[in-house]
Amino acid sequence: MFEEFVLAASTADLSAEPRAREAADAVEFRMDLADEPLAQLEAYDGALPLVVTNRAEWEGGEAGDLGRYDALAEAIAHDAVVAVDVELAALRGNAPTGERSHATALRSSAREEGVEVIASVHDFESTPEVGTLSDLLADAASEGDVGKLATTANAREDALAMLRATNEATAAGHRVATMCMGEPGRHTRAVAPVYGSRIGYAPVDAADATAPGQYPLATLRTLVDGLREGEKESESG
């Protein structure tokens, strides 16, 4: 799935999927923000494949307890689900509540189901220096099929650090997805794919952003495709 850039439309409401079809390659279903997420999955008959996320409270989401793993285990059995997001801290046993055995068991089940694992890291305060970003990306990419890193940019330099780390990780052969949250890093959402980022996120409905600084879905599609078109032209000529 992530050989090429994937634009994921984030939503807590799967009935919004038809509105995402034109611009998105996939839907990120934010189970932690959803009403009756398993019933929604049961009823889903949309065209776009699903990435399921059940973000823990300790990582900025709303899923409060270990039951989130049971819900994810049920979710990945659905045919439409092609990838599951699991926090790197959980896979590494660094989560405040432990969780390592739950997270690694979920990863094994995902692999048995042919569902890819996105190992994710979020920093809602700041962006560490580039060496730390590179280490986080290498760790995340080694724990998942894709290593995802979203940090908060407080200055343009933070965005540069993220782009540099993305470039280095990609050159080192890691499959990564990167973006900065917050206004000073907003453009990384459009530019990081040029440096190898495999996933972008944008809300189906602009009013329901799932992170600070997200572009509207159609805007991100246009920006990413526009930049990458230029890339292909320069490669061929």
Ligand SMILES: O=C1C[C@@](O)(C(=O)O)C[C@@H](O)[C@@H]1O
């Ligand atoms: O991890 C991510 C990335 C994200 O935080 C963003 O910055 O776009 C949005 C989340 O929905 C998703 O799970």
